[in-house]
Amino acid sequence: MKITPRVKEIHSWYSSDSPGTLTNIARLLGTGRLGGTGKLVILPVDQGFEHGPARSFAPNPAGYDPDYHFQLAVDAGCNAYAAPLGFLEAGAARFAGQIPLILKLNNSDSLAKLEQPISAITGSVDEALRLGCAAIGYTIYPGSGARNRQYEDLRALTEEAKRKGLAVVVWSYPRGAGVSKDGETAVDVAGYAAQIAAQLGAHVIKVKPPTEHIEQDAARKVYEVEGIKIATLADRIAHVVQSAFAGRRIVIFSGGAAKGTEGVLEEVRGIAAGGGFGSIMGRNAFQRPRAEAIELLHAVMDAYRAKA
Amino acid sequence: MKITPRVKEIHSWYSSDSPGTLTNIARLLGTGRLGGTGKLVILPVDQGFEHGPARSFAPNPAGYDPDYHFQLAVDAGCNAYAAPLGFLEAGAARFAGQIPLILKLNNSDSLAKLEQPISAITGSVDEALRLGCAAIGYTIYPGSGARNRQYEDLRALTEEAKRKGLAVVVWSYPRGAGVSKDGETAVDVAGYAAQIAAQLGAHVIKVKPPTEHIEQDAARKVYEVEGIKIATLADRIAHVVQSAFAGRRIVIFSGGAAKGTEGVLEEVRGIAAGGGFGSIMGRNAFQRPRAEAIELLHAVMDAYRAKA
Amino acid sequence: MKITPRVKEIHSWYSSDSPGTLTNIARLLGTGRLGGTGKLVILPVDQGFEHGPARSFAPNPAGYDPDYHFQLAVDAGCNAYAAPLGFLEAGAARFAGQIPLILKLNNSDSLAKLEQPISAITGSVDEALRLGCAAIGYTIYPGSGARNRQYEDLRALTEEAKRKGLAVVVWSYPRGAGVSKDGETAVDVAGYAAQIAAQLGAHVIKVKPPTEHIEQDAARKVYEVEGIKIATLADRIAHVVQSAFAGRRIVIFSGGAAKGTEGVLEEVRGIAAGGGFGSIMGRNAFQRPRAEAIELLHAVMDAYRAKA
Amino acid sequence: MKITPRVKEIHSWYSSDSPGTLTNIARLLGTGRLGGTGKLVILPVDQGFEHGPARSFAPNPAGYDPDYHFQLAVDAGCNAYAAPLGFLEAGAARFAGQIPLILKLNNSDSLAKLEQPISAITGSVDEALRLGCAAIGYTIYPGSGARNRQYEDLRALTEEAKRKGLAVVVWSYPRGAGVSKDGETAVDVAGYAAQIAAQLGAHVIKVKPPTEHIEQDAARKVYEVEGIKIATLADRIAHVVQSAFAGRRIVIFSGGAAKGTEGVLEEVRGIAAGGGFGSIMGRNAFQRPRAEAIELLHAVMDAYRAKA
Amino acid sequence: MKITPRVKEIHSWYSSDSPGTLTNIARLLGTGRLGGTGKLVILPVDQGFEHGPARSFAPNPAGYDPDYHFQLAVDAGCNAYAAPLGFLEAGAARFAGQIPLILKLNNSDSLAKLEQPISAITGSVDEALRLGCAAIGYTIYPGSGARNRQYEDLRALTEEAKRKGLAVVVWSYPRGAGVSKDGETAVDVAGYAAQIAAQLGAHVIKVKPPTEHIEQDAARKVYEVEGIKIATLADRIAHVVQSAFAGRRIVIFSGGAAKGTEGVLEEVRGIAAGGGFGSIMGRNAFQRPRAEAIELLHAVMDAYRAKA
Secondary structure, eight states, X not given: OOOOHHHXXXXXXXXXXXXXXXXXXXXXXXXXXXXXTTOEEEEEOOHHHHHXXXXXXXXXXXXXXXXXXXXXXXXXXXXXEEEOHHHHHHHXXXXXXXXXXXXXXXXXXXXXXXXXXXXXXXXXXXXXXHTTOSEEEEEEOTTXXXXXXXXXXXXXXXXXXXXXXXXXXXXXXXXXXXSOTGGGGOHHHHHHHHHHHHHTTOSEEEEOOOOSOOOOHHHHHHHHHTTOOOSSHHHHHHHHHHHTTTTTSEEEEEOOSOOOHHHHHHHHHHHHHTTOOEEEOSHHHHTSOHHHHHHHHHHHHHHHHHTO | OOOOHHHHHHHHTTTTSXXXXXXXXXXXXXXXXXXXTTOXXXXXXXHHHHHOHHHHHTTSGGGGSHHHHHHHHHHHTOSEEEEOHHHHHHHTTTTTTTSOEEEEOEEOOSSOOOSSXXXXXXXXXXXXXXXXXXXXEEEEOTTXXXXXXXXXXXXXXXXXXXXXXXXXEEEEOOOSTTSOTGGGGOXXXXXXXXXXXXXXXXSEEEEOOOOSOOOXXXXXXXXXXXXXXXXXXXXXXXXXXHHTTTTTSEEEEEOOSOOOHHHHHHHHXXXXXXXXXXXXXXXXXXXXXXXXXXXXXXXXXXXXXXXX | OOXXXXXXXXXXXXXXSOHHHHHHHHHHHHSSTTTTTTOXXXXXXXXXXXXXXXXHHTTSGGGGSHHHXXXXXXXXXXXXXXXXHHHHHHHTTTTTTTSOEEEEOEEOOSSOOOSSOOOEEOOOHHHHHHTTOSEEEEEEOTTOTXXXXXXXXXXXXXXXXXXXXXXXXXXXXXXXXXXXXXXGGOHHHHHHHHHHXXXXXXXXXXXXXXXXXXXXXXXXXXXXXXTOOOSSHHHHHHHHHHHTTTTTSEEEEEOOSOOOHHXXXXXXHHHHHTTOOEEEOSHHXXXXXXXXXXXXXXXXXXXXXXXX | OOOOHHHHHHHHTTTTSOHHHHHHHHHHHHSSTTTTTTOEEEEEOOHHHHHOHHHHHTTSGGGGSHHHHHHHHHHHTOSEEEEOHHHHHHHTTTTTTTSOEEEEOEEOOSSOOOSSOOOEEOOOHHHHHHTTOSEEEEEEOTTOTTHHHHHHHHHHHHHHHHHTTOEEEEEEOOOSTTSOTGGGGOHHHHHHHXXXXXXXXXXXXXXXXXXXXXXXXXXXXXXXXXXOOOSSHHHHXXXXXXXXXXXXXXXXXXXXXXXXXXXXXXXXXXXXXXXXXEEEOSHHHHTSOHHHHHHHHHHHHHHHHHHO | OOOOHHHHHHHHHTTTSOHHHHHHHHHHHXXXXXXXXXXXXXXXOOHHHHHOHHHHHTTSGGGGSHHHHHHHHXXXXXXXXXXXXXXXXXXXXXXXXXXXXXXXXXXXXXXXXXXXXXXXXXXXXXXXXXXXXXXXXXXXXXXXXXXXXXXXXXXXXXXXXXXXXXXXXXXXXXXXXXXXXXXXXXXXXXXXXXXXXHHTTOSEEEEOOOBSOOOOHHHHHHHHHTTOOXXXXXXXXXXXXXXXXXXXXXXXXXXXXXXXXXXXXXXXXXXXHTTOOEEXXXXXXXXXXXXXXXXXXXXXXXXXXXXX
């Protein structure tokens, strides 16, 4: 692992954490082609659970096999690989030590219709330890009427993970009765989502790249009066990063729905320009043919390295 | 027990599991007339609980007696016998060591009307150990509004079962407000149900043989664009098996409602042709006279052996 | 205690149970005027809680005093005395060792109106041990929308009771949105109720004497096609006993509302003729003057002894 | 403490209890001007929580101070002082050993509107031990749709309190969807409320003095047929005391809303005449000027002593 | 720390508490420019969570950085700094020992719409210990339909905090279906809110400065009959302080929404004149430029010192 001055600087932001957790943060930051730069590209594969296997893997059927994703993450030089329990169990022994793992501790399928969005808890901190993971992952839906249950479950898992020396990655996706469809990616909501995850104790925060939309009336006034810059994606990313403790928490961004290579790279360049710490890129990676996926991931990494 | 190369290959798919759990998977795979082939035929008798005793046992009144089913499973050469707490307690000492047992840990009766389908937890991992079982069984209803409670209970039971060296068998039956009646056996839903069980950490997954129906609009597009083959039962079975980690999880199929012998065998041949790992056959076995039931079960086993 | 061949035979049905639990089953079967016959008459007094003190005890005011019931059960030669926590606490020390006690672990009053029937848990396994009880008692309402909570609470209590060497008596009373008023005592429902209690692990099952009514359409067909005999009370009792593991679980019947002596005895003769294991008789006992109550209980016992 | 023959007789009713609990019952019975008589007058001050501070203490502002009530209870010669956590914490060290304390473990304020009445748990058995209390207090609302939660919480607290050597005082106040406004003090309901508390294991039961009203149709018939006497307050008190295990549980009565001295004393004389064990008198005590309050409490005690 | 006679006097009000908790109360009272006076000014920064980062910090962007608030609280001479988990974790090691910390254990965001107001639990007592805090903080909403859950969670946290030697600060903010918008700051409701927090065991109670409005009809009569003075802010503060155990609990007041300096100081002078123990001042502090904020906080402290 590359423990560079930048990694040490980032470590200084987490000074309340134990050596165990700092070690695992170092593993996330010190691994792969971006190792030591303070930037991250993570491969997440929870779409089989969230969208179903055919929608996720039929475009590139090699992806039905859990080992495929371990190997893809290793070969592309990602910082980490994140997946639900089943996918990690399938390869954790075979790939032990080859790449940091993140166990997604909650998941939703798209078969059930719930009153308010909330994922089921599908893993535990002890399972993450059993599988040799560096971190746990957890998704919250700020804006959901079931918010309290989610925050409280995350709180307990976070306390346990830190006590046991793991890092905590939080997917913060506003959704539910409290936000409109457009509001889910509004810039004020994205900043708020990052703040909530940071206050809940996350080490790494994942949000969606924000749009120019502003959702909350009370917030709109402030954006106007204070002249917060949100015109470009880079502006908005900078605002979201600032919203997570003035840039002193690792904030990464999702790649979103599958799209063309240039579309992906343009967005990544905006994220990098705004000071984003990296990307978590699933469908745009594993639904492409392997060689193409690695090429794209390398291009993404290069975009971040250029700003490191 | 027959620990053949095929059993060892299947073992390799569960490399995160403890020797204790691998031993119990070996017991399931190494017992009975299909022992060592990697194929399974399991006798499940939870219909007394699920449909009531008269509907279940009056057609063959010998079945009121719990011992009958132990003996039937042993004599027919099944891989295992699965039942709720009461039925297993009644014979577990008398038949100790004669056949692997699976304790069904949750059950529904058909007297109550619940808002959303969810079974009651009626057993525990420690009860399974007390009764000498090789595995726990648990039913989830993906598509139910009570999905989260089910997945979370299963998660906790699965973690405990693995820690205590048992295998985990999941009945994955889509049902509830999120799926239509036809959708319960739709091919996309069946594949999704298998994926969910696999991601939740099941070692053995039981689903229903899928129909040609496609339930979810978002899925239909993918099936068409990617040309997923679903015309024959064998095609659909192959797709469901692929949906469970590219065939690296044991997927077995239910026998469904009681029907004629030829109907049963024709379906089994389709399952076998598609690469299904076996059948779990209840009413079609124990509601027939004993000799006829054994004959049918042997024919089913032969169909699987032909494809092993 | 009389450990007769019949008691040993009954013991053989519970071969998964610990010596501790077998001892307590032996206490239930070996005590009183029916000791050793395999038949039971139990005095239950939970009506003070369920219906209120005046409705329960004003007809025979001696019954306001908890000691009265202990003494009545002893003097009548009952197999056991069952009551809620308060009633047992009041006399358990004074009558220690004189008669097996069953602590009713849940109870309902008739003041509150709940959405779906479910009793409150009012005792614990440890309280049963503290009071020297031989068994715990628990009431389920199959057909209630709150079924799962009841089955799951019972499951946990049953596991604990067996681990601590107690026997488990389940009152199985179908009730709630899933069954009609007539259905509560329908013969198909009574058989189903006995099956559920047996599958949940009960050692002793109490149901109401069934009527000729059939509640469920799916069941009616089977009763007709298979020609299940339900014309006489004895027929129906035999069917319910068969429904509880082919007669290999102890099934006893409630005495129902207070009524004339001949009415009670006629019903008991029907139960005995059908192979029922006995009666649990509350109001018909303690609401009569003491001498009359003992006379009636003796007549009931004689009816069972005649069929033992 | 005065351990008189009457105290020993009362002790004999609680023969299932540990020496620790018997000691604390002896403290309640052996303290104050009524010490040793078997009668009790308890000062309860939870109105600050239940009705708000101004409504409770403005009529006699000395009562804002928690110490005031300790001193009042000591100086008036009460058997015990009962209050919520905060009030007891404020003086428990200063008044340690001067008077038995009862920690009220649940409380309601009158700001919130709940669907069905249920108090919040605001203390614990361990807090009661920490503060040197002799007993815990708990309020149930029979008739509430939230009955089960209350009975089950009380059950757990009662088991713990008895295991740790404390006594249990239950306020049993019928209220909620299952009873009419008049029914809350109906004589049948009051007797039923006393019975429920006794069955739940209470050592001391507090109910409201009953009116002549009968609430439940099923009960009315019994009152008429059996000729239960309810014409005078003394009759009704005798019936309620009988309803609590034929007078073998300590049943005390609330003083109700603040009223004139003669009104209070007339009611107390009726309670005493009917065999009530005493009064719990809050607002009628602490809302009067101190000297007047002591005078009234002494008069109340004298009324009970006259019947001891 | 300055352990003055006044601090010792205040200590005497908490005589049930352990030396550990008394030490932490002494830290809160003995620190900063008001150290030893018995008065407190606390800096709370939970607005990032409660209102979002832009609305909270854009007016003074230095506040996006968690370290800013630690330093501001230290430099202004506050008694303590209160914030949610994330904000405290970010600086607790760097500022260890420089100022007492209060971990806010529950928080709400303004994205979700809940049926009845209730915050999510976002921290724990053990986390407070890990971060070196002197106290835990918790917000209750009396008047909310979710009151019971809040009081019960607080109860458990309070018991644990006291057992582990921490102090307990309760934010008591009436809100929800049981109170009108005006009622949230009504004088009767404010007094009631202080009483509830005191009865629940709080050491320090925070309420809003009350208006002259009276919310509850039952209370209005008492205010009129007893002539409770509520005409001036000082009157109302005195009444609220009296409502919390006759002034024997520490009651402090919120600064409310951001406003002009003179508005803030005028209100503070009213609070001080009425005997309030101090202020908790967030937005009025951290949204001003740093020098201006320190100047304001000093003026506030001076106002309290004048009345100490």
